[in-house]
Amino acid sequence: MKLLAQVGILNNPYGPSGFNVSAYTSATPGYGLFLILNNLIKFVIILAGIYAFWNFLTAGYQFMSAGGDPKNISKASAKILHSVMGLLVVVSSFIIAGILGLLLYNDPVALLSPQIFTP
DSSP states (O other), X not given: OOOTTOOSOOOOSSOEXXXXXXXXXXXXTTHHHHHHHHHHHHHHHHHHHHHHHHHHHHHHHHHHXXXXXXXXXXXXXXXXXXXXXXXXXXXXXXXXXXHHHHHHHSOTTTTTSOEEEOO
């Protein structure tokens, strides 16, 4: 199947080394960099989820305590909307990475589970 953005099959002249992020040990060169980046990305995604949850809670409290004041209700609604948009950005980053991996490498998880190519 030919895709619009696919020019041809991209073959690495060195071939895959068979390493992925989860297969690294402390003796593998580059282990520290992949470990730090992997943990940093996971930490940021978890922080985004916790922050969105906290915003939902505080916006719900603002909405309940608004007392019918349209100004406070609009503030709470805006906070809920911004939390949903932030979560959509986090989720869409995975979707975009999958689409780019499919278009460029014909594999939807190519960018989500990288391999190191060595000579």
